[in-house]
Amino acid sequence: MALKTPEQYEESLRKLNLKVYLMGELVKDVVDHPIIRPSMNSVKMTYALAQDPQHEDLMTATSHLTGQKINRFCHIHQNTDDLIKKVKMQRLMGQKTGACFQRCVGMDAINAVDSVTFEMDKKLGTGYRDRFIKFLLMMQEEDLTVDGAMTDPKGDRSLSPGRQADPDLYTRVVEKRKDGIVVRGAKAHQTGAVNSHWILVMPTITMTEEDSDYALSFVAPADAEGIFYIYGRQSCDTRKLEGSEIDVGNPQFGGHEALMVFDNLFVPWENVFMCGEYEFTGPLIERFAGYHRQSYGGCKVGVGDVLIGAAALAADYNGVSRASHVRDKLIEMIHLNETLYACGIACSSQGHQTASGNYLIDLLLANVCKQNVTRLPYEIARLAEDIAGGLLVTMASEKDLRHPEIGKVVEKYLKGVASVPTEHRCRVLRLIENITLGTAAVGYRTESMHGAGSPQAQRIMISRQGNLEHKKALVKDLVGIKD
């Protein structure tokens, strides 16, 4: 198959038997649930654009394993051009959905696991690489969406995994059998979890020998017995239950996160890629985080493009697009957004080959990229709210706009420029609300802060990679200090 159609993707999800709880209830129909459906539409778009001649050059790649055309989300980066195209694809996806399209975590996970299993096998004589390649072949052939699952709940952050009051606060092996392992614990904030076919679990922090039961990586079908999900709430999420198109802001697309729980999940050995090799947890985390921090230089830029466009339209509809301060604010938004893109492209173009043959981004620049992402979208959002005006948060509902009596009043008093229908103004303002305060703010704001690691995690990496001794040596050389 190699490339699924969007319809085949949706159909494949319907065949899964996912156990998803949402607002205290077990969801009967995950695909069509009105709160979940927009997030599925976003992932579905990764399949639709791969079929489109206008976008296939970014959305597809050639498998290094089979030579077949595959979705880029299933690809192992073979050169820096692949790394650059990944960022461009993510920008495109952000533009087309105005939301988190969720499929990046799997792509980043397979690229991290590819090089680390290779190096693990070489040093320790383990046999993980062959198992991983077997999984990768299936993923590429069946065009699977895979959830790369890293973040554990972590409990008391001052304590190591094994010293937690509840040992399940980090995902761990509780039993090793002849035929596989039994896993208990959870993964928090799992993006796209209930739109995925498989999950690829990785450790959440660098482990020491005493925590080797937590040094764990494996794959499992998303609907395996022993996995269930508790769907995360988003600001304004129940607007999706109201049947309104305008008030949800983005009527088609969205993102989601869920708590993924492993309740004595059995994983056969053939699906295990790390089990106790604690010294390789650091490289696996560093590489996954690096790839994922690169990702944010693409996806958030695409959503930023949408927000800038919406702010510009709001200015047009308010009749202020010619005001110099408004134009300057739009320029500032573009400047900030392109700064993020520049970081994504830079860390990609400076990538290098690993021992397994795949390409890794420049880790310093990827961390600088994500550190900027923890800040600049907030300023872009602030400027969008500034341009949009207070109506953004005081506007009447779509039901009022459509009301047989007061609708005319809403139409009359929410009018901006005479030539623009009031409804158009409402639609654009609701989209800005969606991205800055509503369901998509999860992806655009707080995920920009904490996704792929909170700001301090990047600062630790920047400190490690910053080559400060070289900078000191430069000064000594310049001013004539001889040690």
Place this chain on the structure above:
Amino acid sequence: MGLIGIKYCGGCNPQINRSGLVRDIEKLLPPGCGLVTDHTKNRWEMAILVCGCPIACADRPAIRSMAQHWIRVGGATVDRESVPESSMADVIVGRIQALKLEFRSR
């Protein structure tokens, strides 16, 4: 004139309306001449590389090998020369006709 290949870049930040340009080109082509995006069968004799910006990231050897002759669009440029977007379709169709004449004279 036969079929002319169309190969798009991925379209991450296009400065021109790529699909609009292709539609305009199609309208200006003489009868018997058409555009096609399917490149799985034969190597095209002639193709148009439609890239949304001057970087033209799809202009690379693997793509070039898909056709004998290319007309390269990169944002508002045709074969690296600046052309107003409103005139691009005319300029490209002119190049197609010139290339066809060149083929016949060989």
